[in-house]
Amino acid sequence: MSDTVTMEVLRYRPEEETEPTYESFEVPVQPEWMILDGLNHIKDQLDGSLSYRWACRMGVCGSCGMLVNGRPVLTCATYMESLLPGPIRVEPLRGFPVIRDLVGDITDFMGKLAAVKPYIVREEEKPVEEGEYLQTPEELAEYKQYSMCINCMLCYSACPIYRIEPDFIGPAAIALAQRYNLDSRDEGAQERMDVLSQHAGIWGCTLVGECSEVCPKDVDPAGAIQRYKVSATVDFFKSVLMPWRKE
Amino acid sequence: MRARRSREPILWALFGGGGMMAALFLPVLLGVLLVAAPMGWIELVAFADLQVLVRNPLVRLGLFGLVFLSFFHWAHRFRYTLYDGLQLSHLNELIAILTYGVATALSLTAGYLLWSIG
Helix, strand or coil: CCCEEEEEEEECCCCCCCCCEEEEEEEECCCCCEHHHHHHHHHHHHCCCCCCCCCCCCCCCCCCEEEECCEEEEHHHCECHHHCCCCEEEECCCCCCEEECCEECCHHHHHHHHHCCCCCCCCCCCCHHHCCCCCCHHHHHHHHHHHHCCCCCHHHHHCHHHHHCCCCCCHHHHHHHHHHHCCCCCCCHHHHHHHHCCCCCHHHCCCCCHHHHHCCCCCCHHHHHHHHHHHHHHHHHHHHHCCCCCC | CCCCCCCHHHHHHHHHHHHHHHHHCHHHHHHHHHHHHHHCCCCCCCHHHHHHHHHCHHHHHHHHHHHHHHHHHHHHHHHHHHHHHCCCHHHHHHHHHHHHHHHHHHHHHHHHHHHHCC
C-alpha cells in the first residue's frame, strides 16, 4: 500500500478568486481511513481554511455528501483504500450552487422538503388521554424503507433531471412524501398530491434511476416515484370517473 | 383538495399500457411471424385465413389496442427524449403536439385499416 495519496480538492474562496480551482494535498493513507478522514487531516494539519460539512462520521447525519471521483457519496462511508493509487478528486455535490470550497447552497432542497410536509398530518389530533396511535408491524413495514432517508442529497446530485429542470421537486422529497403517505397514522396524502401531481412533481421524473443507485441508505427513491405515479394516475381516473366521491 | 387536472396521468397511463403491451405481446407476434414461420417451425395459415381471423371483432380490438398503445408509448418516451435529452423544454407544447399528434394519426390510420379489412 502506498504511504500517501494525492487528494485533489475543489477550492472556491469567493473573496480571493472568481472561479473554483483544484488544490492538491498529499495525505497519508492509514488503514480504514475514509475520505472524510483525509479531509479532516487536510484541515487539521495542512490548511485550516478548507470548508466542508460533516458531523456524525457514521452515515447518519447526511452532511458529508460530496463528489468523489465524480460520484456522489457520503465521504464518511467511502474507504480511501478503495480508491488507491489515486489521485482522489473531491468536489462539492453537483446541482447545488457552491458557497465556499465543498459547501453547497441547499436552500432549494430545504424549500422542496418543506413543500411535501414530511411529517404526520392529522385532520384532527386525538386527545392525549386516548393514548398512542398504534401500528402493526405490517403497517410499519409499508413505509419503513422510505423512512431511512437522511436528507444527504446524493440523489439530487445524481439526478440528471434536477440539473436540467431546477423546479423538479426531486427524489428525496418524493420518497419522503411516500414515507408519510404510506404511514397508517397520516392523513395528508391529498395535500401532498396537490404539490406532487404537478409536472415539477412526479411527472418530471423519467426513471433514470441514478437516485436509487447512489442512495447510501437503500431508500430507492426511483421506486417511490414510480409507486407515486401509479397512485396519482388512479387518483386522477377516480376523480374523473367518480366526481361525486368524497375528496 | 383534488389533484390538479394535469394531463400527465392520462399520458403516463397510455405510456405504461403501451410498455406492457409491447413487452408481452409484440415479441410473441414477431416471434411467430418473423422467426417461427420463416424457419418452418410452425406452418403459417394462408393470408386469407389470417384475414378471417382479423374479422373477429375481439381480434380487431386486441390488435388495435396493441398498435395504439405502442404508438403512445413511443410518443411519450420520444417526447421526453427531446424534452430532457436534447433540452428542448422551451418547445414543450410543440413537441407534445407533434409526438402525440403523430401517435394519434398513426393510430387512426391503423384503426381504419383494421376496420376496413373485409
